[in-house]
Structures are given as structure tokens and as C-alpha cells.
Amino acid sequence: MMAPRQLTLDEWESRYTELVAGGLREPAYGGPLRRHLEDGDLRLPRLCYDNSAAALRLWNFLLTEEDRLHAARAAGKKIVGTMKDLGTVPVIAYAFPNLVAFYPDGAWWIPCVMELSTGLLGIADALGIDESFCPVRAMLGAFLTGEHFPIPDLLTCSVGATCDDFSAIAQRLNGLGYPILWWEMPARRHPDSNESSVSLPGGFVAPCDQVELVASELERIKEALERLADMRLTDDDLARGIAVANHARRQLAELRRLVFTAEICPMPALEMLIAEMLAIHFCSDREETIQVFDDLLEEVRERVRANVGYFAGDAVRVFWVNPVADLRAMNLLEECGGRLCGTEYLFCHALDEIPEDLPPIEALARMALADPMVGPSSDRALRICRDIEQFEAEAVVIARIPGASHCAYEGHIIHDVIQERFGIPVTEIEVPPISDALRPTLRTRLEAVMEAARALRRR
Numbered sequence: 468m469m470a471p472r473q474l475t476l477d478e479w480e481s482r483y484t485e486l487v488a489g490g491l492r493e494p495a496y497g498g499p500l501r502r503h504l505e506d507g508d509l510r511l512p513r514l515c516y517d518n519s520a521a522a523l524r525l526w527n528f529l530l531t532e533e534d535r536l537h538a539a540r541a542a543g544k545k546i547v548g549t550m551k552d553l554g555t556v557p558v559i560a561y562a563f564p565n566l567v568a569f570y571p572d573g574a575w576w577i578p579c580v581m582e583l584s585t586g587l588l589g590i591a592d593a594l595g596i597d598e599s600f601c602p603v604r605a606m607l608g609a610f611l612t613g614e615h616f617p618i619p620d621l622l623t624c625s626v627g628a629t630c631d632d633f634s635a636i637a638q639r640l641n642g643l644g645y646p647i648l649w650w651e652m653p654a655r656r657h658p659d660s661n662e663s664s665v666s667l668p669g670g671f672v673a674p675c676d677q678v679e680l681v682a683s684e685l686e687r688i689k690e691a692l693e694r695l696a697d698m699r700l701t702d703d704d705l706a707r708g709i710a711v712a713n714h715a716r717r718q719l720a721e722l723r724r725l726v727f728t729a730e731i732c733p734m735p736a737l738e739m740l741i742a743e744m745l746a747i748h749f750c751s752d753r754e755e756t757i758q759v760f761d762d763l764l765e766e767v768r769e770r771v772r773a774n775v776g777y778f779a780g781d782a783v784r785v786f787w788v789n790p791v792a793d794l795r796a797m798n799l800l801e802e803c804g805g806r807l808c809g810t811e812y813l814f815c816h817a818l819d820e821i822p823e824d825l826p827p828i829e830a831l832a833r834m835a836l837a838d839p840m841v842g843p844s845s846d847r848a849l850r851i852c853r854d855i856e857q858f859e860a861e862a863v864v865i866a867r868i869p870g871a872s873h874c875a876y877e878g879h880i881i882h883d884v885i886q887e888r889f890g891i892p893v894t895e896i897e898v899p900p901i902s903d904a905l906r907p908t909l910r911t912r913l914e915a916v917m918e919a920a921r922a923l924r925r926r
């Protein structure tokens with residue numbers, strides 16, 4: 468096993484040659500990372516990467532999604548653009564053999580990965596969706612240029628308990644001639660004392676009425692998918708789809724457990740963020756996601772067994788809240804003396820196992836209602852606290868998302884709940900899609916929170 472070391476994109480050139488000479492076997496989307504620069508992924512030279520073949524496969528898988536979607540269409544499959552629910556509708560779509568689902572919301576990261584070279588945010592500006600909205604507005608430009616993903620055969624979007632940003636942007640998209648099949652997601656509320664309720668994956672509780680409503684909405688989505696696929700989906704088919712999704716979720720749960728609890732960090736924060744993102748729609752290939760997780764798990768298990776990894780043994784154990792618009796911030800965390808020990812990237816419900824002992828649509832409805840963004844911020848804070856405890860985090864970084872409507876208030880709530888419960892340092896930083904100009908400020912904020920966490924150790 469090669470000793471873990473973070474590499475620049477240039478350093479990956481010789482590492483790749485070495486791996487190939489050593490007999491590396493790659494899937495069809497494999498190859499040197501540098502080639503993605505030709506696709507305009509200009510941010511890549513600014514990032515640091517894990518040096519394992521498993522990480523290489525992860526990055527290549529992520530960066531070839533657009534090709535995969537085009538190949539699926541060329542092979543006669545129908546493409547479903549699922550929006551906002553982050554982890555629910557794709558489970559239904561992938562239960563059909565001839566459907567592929569992806570999140571157009573993923574355009575969120577295009578301004579970062581392509582270093583603002585595509586003009587997507589300018590297109591959104593011209594449509595009246597300016598920087599007072601979160602980076603998901605890049606999705607509008609991606610639809611209008613048609614350059615970043617194939618235009619889906621069907622678009623679905625959850626609405627109701629949705630952030631104002633997404634709601635406004637999706638409505639604008641609909642008005643521009645991209646019809647959307649909306650489905651209702653109620654705001655999850657605590658059941659009244661005399662109301663029948665059920666437990667949701669992840670530990671929240673919801674009134675049965677709300678579960679029934681979401682189940683009926685998902686039934687409607689399933690019927691639309693059946694029409695698109697021109698075939699019926701039985702409960703057994705859907706149950707099998709749920710079982711495969713759960714397999715991937717268990718793999719990811721094990722990967723997170725190993726990485727966040729190991730004495731020495733076996734896998735850097737950036738690769739772990741990418742791995743978590745695969746959970747929401749399998750990066751447009753469910754079976755391959757499972758293979759990518761297999762490789763990552765094998766690498767991490769080996770590193771944990773050998774007690775090798777990254778960063779000084781005293782790296783501060785950091786819990787990270789919200790995804791970052793600029794991926795480079797995950798490298799910065801480690802440069803400032805931290806390591807990732809717990810995350811909540813807005814889609815923890817996509818990580819929880821879906822119940823397999825219920826009618827499948829009801830099981831999915833329960834999972835969808837466990838979305839941390841459809842309930843009170845105080846619920847989300849309590850779930851974060853539970854994970855902080857599990858992974859023994861010593862500090863918390865809340866990454867504010869520029870323009871995001873929920874970030875105006877939730878940070879304070881999460882901060883106060885964590886402070887009251889654990890008394891550990893919590894900081895809020897705001898990370899724009901390209902954060903280079905803010906790097907000194909971000910560094911200072913992160914170094915300060917590490918220092919505060921170390922000071923607590925000495926008490």
C-alpha cells in the first residue's frame with residue numbers, strides 16, 4: 468500500500484503513470500485526472516487529492532457524469548431530472564431498468580468547478596435571479612445553454628417545504644418552457660399529543676397524516692415515471708430498488724464511521740464530501756456507485772488496519788454543516804489543522820437506511836419527511852448534536868451558503884443548541900463559489916476555531 472499523501476493535479480500525473488505501470492485496472496470512465504481540464508474543469512489545479520486508486524476512480528466517476536447521461540440517452544434510456552428532494556425520487560427512478568435520474572441542482576457546483584468560465588450566473592442574473600439567491604441559480608443557465616447535461620425527458624420538483632431560493636428558481640424554469648411535475652412536501656411538524664405519529668429514519672417523528680400525504684404524492688410521481696418508462700413498477704420492483712439503495716447507504720455509513728472515528732484520518736475531507744454526494748442520485752449510475760464505494764472502503768480499511776493516514780495525530784475533530792460552494796474550502800480545513808469528523812450537508816435523509824419492512828412507497832415517504840430542510844431548524848440542530856456526540860467532534864464549522872434564504876437564521880439556532888449542549892467552539896463562515904480572495908479571512912476564522920478547540924483540551 469502506498470503511504471497516503473495529498474497530491475496536486477500535476478503530481479497526479481506521475482502517480483497515474485506509476486499506477487498504470489503497476490497494473491491498475493480502470494472502468495471505462497477512467498484515465499488521468501488532468502484530462503478533465505480540457506472539459507473546462509479549471510478548478511482542479513487548485514485542489515489537493517488523495518493519492519489512492521480508489522480516490523482516482525471517485526474523481527473520474529464524478530467528473531464524467533455528463534458523458535454518462537448522454538450515453539444513457541443514446542442507449543435509449545429516458546432521463547429524469549429530479550429537483551430538490553435530494554435522495555427520494557431517484558430511488559424510484561432507478562428501480563426502472565430504462566430510467567436514469569440526476570439532480571439538475573448539481574449545477575450548484577459548476578461555477579466553482581469551471582471557475583466562473585461558463586457565464587451561468589450571468590444568465591441567471593439576466594433572468595432576474597441575481598446573487599441574492601443561492602448558487603443553485605446556476606441551474607437556470609445550465610438549462611438555457613444545454614451545455615452541462617442533457618435536457619431531461621421529465622422534470623420533477625418537490626414544493627411546499629422548500630427554500631424560497633429553489634422555489635423561485637424552479638418556477639422561473641417552468642415559466643421558461645421546461646415543464647415541471649411538482650409534488651407537495653409539507654413542512655414536517657411535531658405531532659400533537661392526541662395525534663397518531665410514526666418514527667422516521669434518522670430519529671425524527673411525524674404525524675401519520677403527513678406520511679400519508681407524502682406517500683400519495685410519491686405514488687403520483689411513480690405513475691408519471693411508469694408512463695415515461697412505458698412499464699409498470701410493482702411493489703416488489705420498488706422494494707428491490709430500495710434494497711439496492713440501502714446497500715449503497717450502508718456502504719457510505721461504514722465509510723463515514725471508519726473515517727470519522729479512526730485515530731489517524733484515513734481519507735481527506737474533500738474525497739469524503741464527494742463520496743457523500745454520490746448517495747443522492749448515485750451520480751447517474753447506481754451500480755457503479757456501489758463499486759466506487761467498495762474501492763474506497765477497501766482502501767480505508769487497509770489504512771485503518773495499518774494505522775496510517777493524514778495530518779498530525781492532534782488534528783482538531785471538526786463537524787461540518789452545509790456543503791461548500793467552493794470545494795477548495797475542504798482542503799483549507801485541513802491546512803488549518805482540522806480533520807473532518809462528522810457532516811450534515813443538507814441531505815442526511817439520503818444517508819439513512821429506508822425501512823424495508825413497510826410498503827415501499829410509505830417507506831420512501833417516511834424517508835422523504837426526514838429531510839433536515841423540511842422541518843424546524845431546531846430538529847436539524849438536535850440531529851447534528853447526536854452526530855457530534857457519536858463522532859466526538861471538538862469544533863463545528865457552519866458554512867453559510869451565499870444568498871441561501873435558510874442561512875439567514877439557521878446558523879444562530881444550530882450554534883446556540885450546540886453551545887448549550889457541548890460548549891464546544893462553533894464558527895460560521897461564508898464560502899462563495901470561488902473563495903480565493905477570501906482565503907486569508909477564511910483561514911483566520913478556521914485557525915481561530917482550531918485554537919479554541921485545542922485550548923479546551925488543555926483545561
Ligand code: SF4
Binds near residue numbers: 633868872
Ligand atoms: S437555499 Fe439551501 S436548500 Fe435551497 S437550494 Fe440553495 S443550498 Fe439548497
